[in-house]
Amino acid sequence: MSLLDPLPLAASASNLLAAREQMAFTLGFHIVLSCLGVALPATILVANYLGLKRGDEDAMELARRWSKAMAVTFAVGAVTGTVLSFEFGLLWPNFMDRFGAAFGVAFAIEGIFFFLEAIFLAIYIYGWKRLSGWAHFWSGVPMFVTGIGGAFAVVAANSWMNQPQGFTLDAAGKVVDVEPLKVLINPATGYEVPHMILAAYMVVGFLVASIYAVGMLKGRRDRLHRLGLLIPLTIGLIATPIQLFVGDTAARAVADHQPAKFAGMECIQETGGHQTEYVGGICTSDGVKAAIPIPDLDSFLVGFSADTKVTGLDDIPTDERPPANTMLHLAFDAMVGIGSALLLLGLWLAWSWWKKRDIPKTPWFLRAVAVSGAGAILALWCGWIVTEVGRQPWIVQGYMRTEEAVTEAGGLWFSFGLVLLVYAGIGTTAILVLRGMSRRWREQGAEPETEGPYAPQTGVAS
């Protein structure tokens, strides 16, 4: 911490809390939209491809509708993402001052992907009427590539915060040399990046499917709804088992790379072998209360043997332990629990499809799909809580504490309040707008919109 810091500790601590809350809130808001930016293009392109290849008008109509919804979500995502760029300087200026030269390279690369995504997304979204079918389809393919590339670059930057490397500091702590490849490909990149990209595909798959499941529960059982359920659900269900594998690998790597984070999320108090896996519960220094204990399982999951030694919080200096252990632990368990439930949902559909080439007849299946979207988003948030809160008190693991990074600027709580108000308004309006679009589509039927808003009703026959 700087000795020149003119502020009393209380003011810095207050700034730190306000800055962390605002960052968490704006990131939590944006990340749902960025999932749509990463994975919705592929979902749309699948429907578009089916529509072109098989002359399937329902699939084409779905692609058309989803791309119109994406026009709204991408716009809000672009501007809320910009806010995050501003927040680097507004909330964490000392972090950028010291390490911008090192991890900025990831954002420079992300900038290219974002540029290309914005360009081709515009061509695709607004090219429906005048571009020929396949030319239009191919104009959309770059969105799929750039979505993944952009996610890689941004998450590589976050991985670097968890596993910083590829830079040299001088005696004063200034970055004097950088190895960009080592920054980008750090030890956490290999699991954080696929974990996030798969999460994006799960969020989009289950979220879009859940909208059509709700429609089907309301009795809209036409082919369009069935297809609208099956295309995204299949994507989500393919991503889920891979995600569980990647997540499991990630957890083991975290146990190895960031033992404090792992001890926090698993509520491990004392270092040693034969660690109990606690499902749920409240973490206290006397152990975990109100949890379902499974003896030895934690050690087994970390090292495939009950004897595996796992670091506990007792081996972590007091001032380097992550805060809010119970929240971390519950967030981790919720993420794993939701992921497992989604896997079961997939097995259910696979079984039914194998037996009778149809989705399960019971309304309980549709009800499960209807909540899967919210579940996937919740799991996404929980995952980021584990990553970000679990890294505290560090902003750059082992190199810079979050309290050193925060701004001395005034008015942070005011700014946070304003952000809450504005985002609440934008979030609500976005949902209303999307619902309104959906209602208009239903009223117009599956016919492409050729009539003006005041044109006489001409029926659906062409």
Added chain:
Amino acid sequence: MSKADAAAAILWVGATFYALFGGADFGGGFWDLVAGGAERGERPRALIQRSLTPVWEANHVWLIFVLVVLWTAFPPAFSAIFTTLYVPIALAALGIVLRGSGFAFRKSIEGLSGRRAAGATFAISSVLTPFFMGTVVGAIAAGNVPAGGNGDAFSSWIQPLPLLIGAMFVATGAYLAGVFLVGDARRVGEPDLERYFERRALGAGVVAGALAIAGLFALHSEARYVYERLVDQGLPLVILSLLCGAALLVVLRRGGRRPLRPLAAGAVVAVIWGWAVAQFPYLLPTSLRIDQAAAPDATMTIVFIVFAVAAVLVLPSLGLLYTLSQRDLLESEH
């Protein structure tokens, strides 16, 4: 030219593109704001919406480009600017969010009152955002950002020069948008809208020019370093800008057809590079030089590579987007 100078040039190239294209999009919002009631303003608003819809997000990315190059290549400058000018910067960020969301919602929201609210949000924040960005630039030029950051949160930008530059940003955006919209109106065959935006481009051009002259006086008293280099090394660019601006006014007055857009762009680009020349070798006059703020060489190399890739991939893609848009192959109607 050192690596740091080259990176600073890249920063300026990004800022130039943002000023031209992002600036024109803000200007579109300005003309939307002053287009009058729902009925009277319907046709100009429709043209503005049609012109902006396919391109504004791509244009917006230049801002991200500038931010990323600034914090990667010149981290201390980024930190100093953001810890001093956080008030106008936060207000600009707020404006960016409201503007983008308002614009996207207006097209899809139901009911006239909802559309009006979304449209007003878009239009008002299209004026406030460039204003606050201008105050940031003005405060930097005036030397109000100390190298170590944490300069005064209010007196650093609530000064005649930053406020003037803020107003100049708004007027310049309106001027660019007016000129671009003249071309768009011509293309879609609406001669009355062509006249409509010709008059407005002319008015905005006169106002922007007047503000620029007032700005010179303010530079003289508040930003002596920049002023002296601007009227010395930067003089050719200042004259070029004046010539472009004056030629455009003449062409507009006579209802001439060409070359509107290149002249408007030339007038703006010359000012931006005049500013660059006038600030050199400082990023923050006169407290932080480009070489003092520079990141290590390896970082600069990545910035160059990214810029080269942008030149090879992004510029042609942008060209494709603009071409499709100008040939009306992109439909903005939902």
